[in-house]
Amino acid sequence: MLDRWTTRLIAPPLRLLAKTLKARGITPDQVTFAGFLIGLLSVPLLAFQLYELALVAILCNRIFDGIDGALARLGTPSDAGGYLDITLDFIFYSAVVFGFALADPTANALIACLLVFTFMGTGSSFLAYAIMAEKKKLSDPDFSHKSFYYMNGLAEGTETIAIFVLFCLFPEYFPELAMLFAAICILTTATRVWGGYQTIKKAERTATVTE
Template sequence: MLDTRLIPLTRPPLRWLAARLDRLGITADQVTVGGFVIGMLCIPLLALEWYVAALVVIVLNRLSDGLDGALARIQGISDSGGFLDIVLDFIFYNAVPFGFLLANPEQNAFWSALLMLSFVGTGTTFLAFAIMANKYQLNSPDYPQKSLYYMGGLAEGTETIVALVLFCLFPQYFPWLAGLFAVMCWITTAARIRAGFTTLKALSPRVRTVN
């Protein structure tokens, strides 16, 4: 929901930093993998209830996610890089609620599981439509720089980052915050299912069987 407004603001500083990394010979894929490794440290940090440290690695992971895209636009966007980026992103997203589950199983288990299930909904609708969009050569008007068709919604990248930050700042309220964000994810999932099905139904040729 907020990505279309935030991305133009973050693009200039990311482009500046990416240009310097490019001069050092650092590739977009290296930034992607490095950011993922850093981000996955959130699991032990959250399990130990070191929430400030977990917040730092989460922010660094999200920074690298924007930076690898800026670097790829300098060095050349590739399908392999786009694949690696989206796969590692979804693994990281689920790592955060898993870390909160380990921190306090009695309080957080249900809400962590619900949030991970919600991420399945947003992730599968996003990826399934991206596959079909590629088949019909559809382009995303709001995110033309993305390697995959970017299907928006109420819970996009910006909202997810805000949610992850709030989880770490107010861990005692994780059940409430996770439940609220899960609702946002399911609204997004429902909207994407409806929009995707309607769009593809209009594009798909009807096949008639002759007896």
């Protein structure tokens, strides 16, 4: 929901960093891999309840995620790079939740399972629609820089990172915060499935009429 505004705010500094990396011969895929590996460090850090250090790893991952896209747009973005980026993003998101389950299995494990379950809903509705949108040649002007069609929802990248920050700052409230975000993810999935279905049906009807 907030991505369209946060993207515009962070784009200029990310572009400057990307230009510096490009001048040194760094590729977008290298940044993607590095960011993913740094992000995975959050799992053992969370397991040992080192929440501040885990937060640093999470934020570094998100910064790298922004830089790789900016770096790709300085040249010709590749579909392979976009595929790698979005796939590793979803793995990272679930890994962070898994880390909190390891931190306190008794209090966190069940709600962490619920949250990963809802992530499957937001992720699958996003990716399945992306496939159909490409097939039907649909487009989204608000996110024209994305490698995949970006379908809006209440739970997007900005909201996910915000909740991860809250998890790390207030780990004792993880169950309550995770329950709240799980509800938001369920609502996002429901609206995406319904909206996506209606949009694709409309595209199919339009195509039938014009044939």
